[in-house]
Amino acid sequence: MQREGSAFSGLGVVVLKELSDHLTSVRMRVLEWLVVLVALAALYGAIQQIKDTTAEDPFLFLRLFTTSRDPLPSFVSFLSFLVPLMAIGLGFDTVNSEHNRRTLSRILSQPIYRDALLFGKFLAGLITLSISLVTLWLLVVGLGLLLIGIPPGAEEIARSFVFLLVTIIYAGVWLALALLFSILFRSAATAALVTLGLWLFITFIWPVLAGAVAQAIIPPDPRYTALGLQTPGTAELEQILARLSPSTLYAEVVVALLDPTTRALGPIYLSQLQGAVLGAPLPLGASVLIAWPQIVAMIASALLLFVVGYVIFQRQEVRA
Amino acid sequence: MSQDSVIQANGLTKTYGSATAVDHISFEVGRGEIFGLLGPNGAGKTTTILMLLGLTDISAGEVSVLGFNPAREPLSVKRRVGYMPDTVGFYDGLTAADNLRYTARLIGFRVLEREKRIAEALDRVGLADVAEKRVGTFSRGMRQRLGLAEILMKGAQIAILDEPTSGLDPQATAELLGMIRGFKAEGVSVLLSSHLLERVQSVCDRVALFSSGKIALMGRVADLGREVLGGGYVVDIEADGAGLAERLALIPGVSGVEKTGIGKLRLHADRDVRPEAAAEVVALQGRLKFLGVQEPSLEAIYTRYFEAKKPEQAVQEGARHAA
Numbered sequence A: 001m002q003r004e005g006s007a008f009s010g011l012g013v014v015v016l017k018e019l020s021d022h023l024t025s026v027r028m029r030v031l032e033w034l035v036v037l038v039a040l041a042a043l044y045g046a047i048q049q050i051k052d053t054t055a056e057d058p059f060l061f062l063r064l065f066t067t068s069r070d071p072l073p074s075f076v077s078f079l080s081f082l083v084p085l086m087a088i089g090l091g092f093d094t095v096n097s098e099h100n101r102r103t104l105s106r107i108l109s110q111p112i113y114r115d116a117l118l119f120g121k122f123l124a125g126l127i128t129l130s131i132s133l134v135t136l137w138l139l140v141v142g143l144g145l146l147l148i149g150i151p152p153g154a155e156e157i158a159r160s161f162v163f164l165l166v167t168i169i170y171a172g173v174w175l176a177l178a179l180l181f182s183i184l185f186r187s188a189a190t191a192a193l194v195t196l197g198l199w200l201f202i203t204f205i206w207p208v209l210a211g212a213v214a215q216a217i218i219p220p221d222p223r224y225t226a227l228g229l230q231t232p233g234t235a236e237l238e239q240i241l242a243r244l245s246p247s248t249l250y251a252e253v254v255v256a257l258l259d260p261t262t263r264a265l266g267p268i269y270l271s272q273l274q275g276a277v278l279g280a281p282l283p284l285g286a287s288v289l290i291a292w293p294q295i296v297a298m299i300a301s302a303l304l305l306f307v308v309g310y311v312i313f314q315r316q317e318v319r320a
Numbered sequence B: 001m002s003q004d005s006v007i008q009a010n011g012l013t014k015t016y017g018s019a020t021a022v023d024h025i026s027f028e029v030g031r032g033e034i035f036g037l038l039g040p041n042g043a044g045k046t047t048t049i050l051m052l053l054g055l056t057d058i059s060a061g062e063v064s065v066l067g068f069n070p071a072r073e074p075l076s077v078k079r080r081v082g083y084m085p086d087t088v089g090f091y092d093g094l095t096a097a098d099n100l101r102y103t104a105r106l107i108g109f110r111v112l113e114r115e116k117r118i119a120e121a122l123d124r125v126g127l128a129d130v131a132e133k134r135v136g137t138f139s140r141g142m143r144q145r146l147g148l149a150e151i152l153m154k155g156a157q158i159a160i161l162d163e164p165t166s167g168l169d170p171q172a173t174a175e176l177l178g179m180i181r182g183f184k185a186e187g188v189s190v191l192l193s194s195h196l197l198e199r200v201q202s203v204c205d206r207v208a209l210f211s212s213g214k215i216a217l218m219g220r221v222a223d224l225g226r227e228v229l230g231g232g233y234v235v236d237i238e239a240d241g242a243g244l245a246e247r248l249a250l251i252p253g254v255s256g257v258e259k260t261g262i263g264k265l266r267l268h269a270d271r272d273v274r275p276e277a278a279a280e281v282v283a284l285q286g287r288l289k290f291l292g293v294q295e296p297s298l299e300a301i302y303t304r305y306f307e308a309k310k311p312e313q314a315v316q317e318g319a320r321h322a323a
């Protein structure tokens, strides 16, 4: 059926309203402080560690993101579980709050489509997350400059910038998930709980489970086990399963981007090492290429989650 | 009529799975008319309204709002129709004016026009003083009025109000009904729903009485009264004068005179006989203290109609059981 007018008329208005709601909300302020404090702690640990190691490192600046010092995890590991928290914190009541405030039917009786409302809300969430992440990135880069005292090279800046973009995509995946559950569950508390539960499962339990499931499907070959090696088939399946989790994808992309010596993600085949000087850094383009499937998979899963939510929202009754 | 009707519904139907919420209803709302969708809870009023606005899919039938099809041209319909849902909600953290600003932006008004319209609308519903107060602090009545302000601001040609008086005290109800009459005075057509028959009877030009998804009765309240209550006007008169009762009984059209108190009489007639009754009192040189005609009450019409229906249903059901 041909629809009248643009599906996105009113989109800008919705984005601006939601954005100003987010930016002035107490929830956002709390989340931001949480992230900043945690990031500072991780950064402090990293800088201490970097100062202790005197070895020459051409990518000293990138080490800021990946170095950890006990007991604190690295900045990147902090991000990989704080970003989902922020996205879920912003998105879990996107649609159900409109139902519960009984504003939905009033807003939808204005000359806009549901498309504009839903997409506007998603965009506003993503922009809010981007603002926080860019701020955080600037903070880290600035502090790194001040504290290490060695200006980063163009390559390092470029790599950390791509890392920023990927982190925003990663945030988008979780935001789309939170949005989906905010459509599915009328109660915001239920939506938050289910989304957080799923996040815990995907991030902490699934990687362990993936190994177990892979071993159950393809039992390890005793010949490899005897040598203390993983059976290639089992390892491959485990990796495929683990990659169903966006957290795994993100971790892999981050490794490729922030460690220029990464030649492959997952099991390395001999063909990939032919003619390569071990330990020699790759150019940025090559690193991005290595991580490209993972990046595309993240974008695709964000889109898929959004589309599922969109279809459900289109069919939903407006009354509470 | 169809020339000047703003809403036309024909065989409108909504089913949820196997349940039928709205069952082949047809009605028209004329330009500048106040039309009431009345009926008990769950009768299908809200569902009908949502279909008119294109907010829920139509299972069968046709509907045209200002000449547009709400399913295919929802934006054209929604641009011209103002809607106040039952228990209308606003963003509690925003001020009254900001809530309207958001709507005005969604509609697409430019800054200057927006501000002018908002100020006017808030003034009209008496919320100008609290325009910059957060809606979270508003009472139920103020929210309802803000809902009306939104429709005014929109400059809608049709106002669709779902249960506009529910939860309001008598004074707030009277004020709100006054504002609804104001819509009519400006040529805005009004479609309102309510399950409180008495409250809205006075403002509606025509009503449709719903009963489990169907329109049981439709028309002007007075006509329905004559139709269902067996016709007849009831005129109460309080006057003195010897032999008044006998004289009144002779007025053409009067079918009975009843004594209801000292000096109080009740006439049953097939038309409004107030002028003749007054003339009789004057002719007897009596003093006329009260003369009034009883409006047929919707409540009475509704109750009577369904009381009359019930035995039939019982018979039908009995027949079904027997079979």
Ligand SMILES: Nc1ncnc2c1ncn2[C@@H]1O[C@H](COP(=O)(O)OP(=O)(O)OP(=O)(O)O)[C@@H](O)[C@H]1O
Residues within 6 Å of the ligand: A317, B016, B019, B020, B021, B039, B040, B041, B042, B043, B044, B045, B046, B047, B048, B086, B194, B195
């Ligand atoms: N999403 C739904 N799924 C199934 N049935 C529904 C749904 N929404 C409404 N109904 C049913 O449709 C019927 C009509 O409901 P509707 O809300 O239109 O009644 P109403 O006349 O507005 O009542 P009220 O005075 O309580 O507002 C009811 O029996 C209700 O149970």
Ligand SMILES: [Mg+2]
Residues within 6 Å of the ligand: B045, B046, B047, B086, B162, B163
């Ligand atoms: Mg209703």
